[in-house]
Amino acid sequence: MKSWETFTKRIRINKPIEEVYNCWATKSQIEKWFLEKADFIFENRVRKPHELIQKNDDFQWKWNNWDFTEEGQVLEANGKDILSFTFGSGGIVAVTLKEVQYGTEVELIQKDIPTDDSSKMDIFVGCITGWTFWLTNLKAYLEHGITLHAKGLSQDETKDLVNS
Structure with a gap:
């Protein structure tokens, strides 16, 4: 039986x-492949662009091409291979990195997703699709120095755009 509460993606x-x-744990890098703007706040100060995030940092994320700022908290950040964060009404996202032959495997688990009908479509399906793209974008950025997402467009211009 399928669970609508969690999913896993790997790349x-x-x-x-x-x-x-x-790329996950610094403002300067996460803004290149994932977010338009990311601020990580600890003790009423914003972390510097290359400073690693820490457990209990609050964050404000501005999505590309969308007039919305997500607020949340870093739940775990060990400085090496594990981090997790709240993800709005979508629950919790945990990212684990593992050294493998020729590089790194990224495992992303999103859990505690609400299971009402609206959340099944909007959060589960929306996020599983979104993370597939954003993990691919991370790979493109790191391996080839390019990003695949459209930038600087209005919400109307991105309707049905797969790279937004």
């Missing part, structure tokens, strides 16, 4: 684990 990236971790 292999031909880069060292430290480089992959930094």
Whole structure:
């Protein structure tokens, strides 16, 4: 039986684990492949662009091409291979990195997803599709120095756009 409460996505990236971790755990890197703007706040100060996030940091994320800022908290960040964070009404996202031959495997688990009918479609299906794209975008960025997402468009311009 399918569970609507959680899903797992994995991807292999031909880069060292430290480089992959930094793409998740620093403002300067996460803004290149995932977010338009990311602020990580601890003790009323915003972390510097290359400073690693820490457990209990609060964050404000501005999505690309969408007039919405997500607020949440870093639940875990060990500085090496594990991090997790709240994901709005979508529950919790946990990212684990593992060294493998020729690079790093990224495993992303989203859990505690609500199971009402609206959440099944909007959160479960929306996020599983979204993470497939964003993990692919991370791989493109790290391995080839390009990003696949459209930037600087209005919400109307991104309707049905697969790379937004």
